[in-house]
Amino acid sequence: MDGVVDVEMAVRLSQLGALGVLNLEGIQTRYADPNPILDRIASVGKDEFVSLMQELYAEPIKPELIEKRIQEIKQQGGIAAVSATPAGASKYGQVVAKAGADLFFIQATVVSTAHLSPESIVTLDLAEFCRSMPIPVVLGNCVTYEVTLDLIKAGAAAVLVGIGPGAACTSRGVLGVGVPQATAIADCAAARDDYYQETGKYVPVIADGGLITGGDICKCIACGADGVMIGSPFARAAEAPGRGFHWGMATPSPVLPRGTRIKVGTTGTLEQILIGPAGLDDGTHNLLGALKTSMGTLGAKDIKEMQQVEVVIAPSLLTEGKVYQKAQQLGMGK
Numbered sequence: 506m507d508g509v510v511d512v513e514m515a516v517r518l519s520q521l522g523a524l525g526v527l528n529l530e531g532i533q534t535r536y537a538d539p540n541p542i543l544d545r546i547a548s549v550g551k552d553e554f555v556s557l558m559q560e561l562y563a564e565p566i567k568p569e570l571i572e573k574r575i576q577e578i579k580q581q582g583g584i585a586a587v588s589a590t591p592a593g594a595s596k597y598g599q600v601v602a603k604a605g606a607d608l609f610f611i612q613a614t615v616v617s618t619a620h621l622s623p624e625s626i627v628t629l630d631l632a633e634f635c636r637s638m639p640i641p642v643v644l645g646n647c648v649t650y651e652v653t654l655d656l657i658k659a660g661a662a663a664v665l666v667g668i669g670p671g672a673a674c675t676s677r678g679v680l681g682v683g684v685p686q687a688t689a690i691a692d693c694a695a696a697r698d699d700y701y702q703e704t705g706k707y708v709p710v711i712a713d714g715g716l717i718t719g720g721d722i723c724k725c726i727a728c729g730a731d732g733v734m735i736g737s738p739f740a741r742a743a744e745a746p747g748r749g750f751h752w753g754m755a756t757p758s759p760v761l762p763r764g765t766r767i768k769v770g771t772t773g774t775l776e777q778i779l780i781g782p783a784g785l786d787d788g789t790h791n792l793l794g795a796l797k798t799s800m801g802t803l804g805a806k807d808i809k810e811m812q813q814v815e816v817v818i819a820p821s822l823l824t825e826g827k828v829y830q831k832a833q834q835l836g837m838g839k
Contacts, residue, residue: 506673506754507531508546508747508766509740511539512574514775516583517744521779522793526610527574528754529589529597534571535564539746546766547748551835554766555756562757566593568600575604588612590754591629602639608662610643614676614755614763615668617647618655635660646713648689653696653710663709665734666693670715670826672737673753675836676763686715686825687728687818694729694812715826718788719795726796726811727803728818737767737829738789742775751829765836767829 507528510518515525532539542561549557571587578585587601588610601609611631618631635642644656645665656664669677670686677683684692694710701707709731716722716735725733740751749771753764773784781791788795805811824831830838 506736506740506752507533507543508751509736509745511746512577512581512583514739514742514744514746515578515586516581517775518739518779519578519583521776523779524584524586524608526586526588526608527578529571529574529587529601530566530593531754532561533574534566535562537567537570543746543748546752547750551766555762558752558757558762558766559759563759566597568597571597571600572604575601575606579605584608586610588754591616591631594634595629598634598638606640608641608643609638610645610665612643612645612665612754614680615646615682616644616656617652618659631656631661632659635662643711645711647693648684650692650696653693654700657696657700657708661708663711663731664693664697665711665713666690666730667713667715667734671713671753671764672715672717672769672826672829673751673756673764673767673836674714674826675765675830676755678837679761679763685818685821686712687724687816690725690728690730691816691818697729717826717828719792719799720788722792722796723799723811724816726808727814727816729812731808735792737769738778738792739775741769741772741789742778743771743773744775745771765830767835768833769829 510525510527518525532542536542575585585606586608587606590613594611641662643663644661646667648668653664666689669683690712697710711732712725712730713734722733737751740747750766751769752766756764777790780793783790800811803814830836
């Protein structure tokens, strides 16, 4: 997401033991110098925001900038993980492979092997794409056992789980599509486990969206996730490119925006947020320390044991992950 990851953030996240995934259909690959564009996004009022985003993201994606950004990350010793929509993957997959990226995320609101598109658009063959790419391909997003199994069989190196729980996402309000995140993780993790039992191949499940505190991460792992995608907490880092704001990948859609811009502020360095020491007592700093402490409290010595702890689920489909939107009367909080 453009408010969270640029080249510098990707490198710093790598240094701290995480992955920073660069959006290949965002500001970083449309503009040689993204800084004036990011300044405009941060300065505009909320009533002008959608039209401004649609204007800024109408600038064509430049393949040479895709190659440049990947090389900039690699040259500084970072892990070059990048993301694109299925349509973007069709256009730029070979550019990404040639540039030497380490990991490719194909990500959309919903991804499945049975996705339907208008006749004018050729649907990406996910299995063929995974076979043809020389690097691992992560597929998402999904929320059901069946689709997870299909994506794994298509060759996914990992599967992203979650439709609409993200702090800046409005997919549930716009599309009426979604499953509460705890249930989605549990169902998708069951598909992972069944596939592993049948084949001996383990494909990680990544909980994607709605994570604000260390406790949220702990609950995702307890529900069965192997890892998590973190957006708004990292947007609050001093090093983040969003100037204290955060917005989702589908926010600037020219025809159907499915996201909004939320103000998250700046609360500390990336290191404080990820591994501490915490400067806040609300669970938003030292996320790794929170997970370690929770695991110790529950007697789980590793992630696999954490996935087996007892969980009580209370669905909150309309409110999950929407604290900022509700407080600022944005998106689904209006």
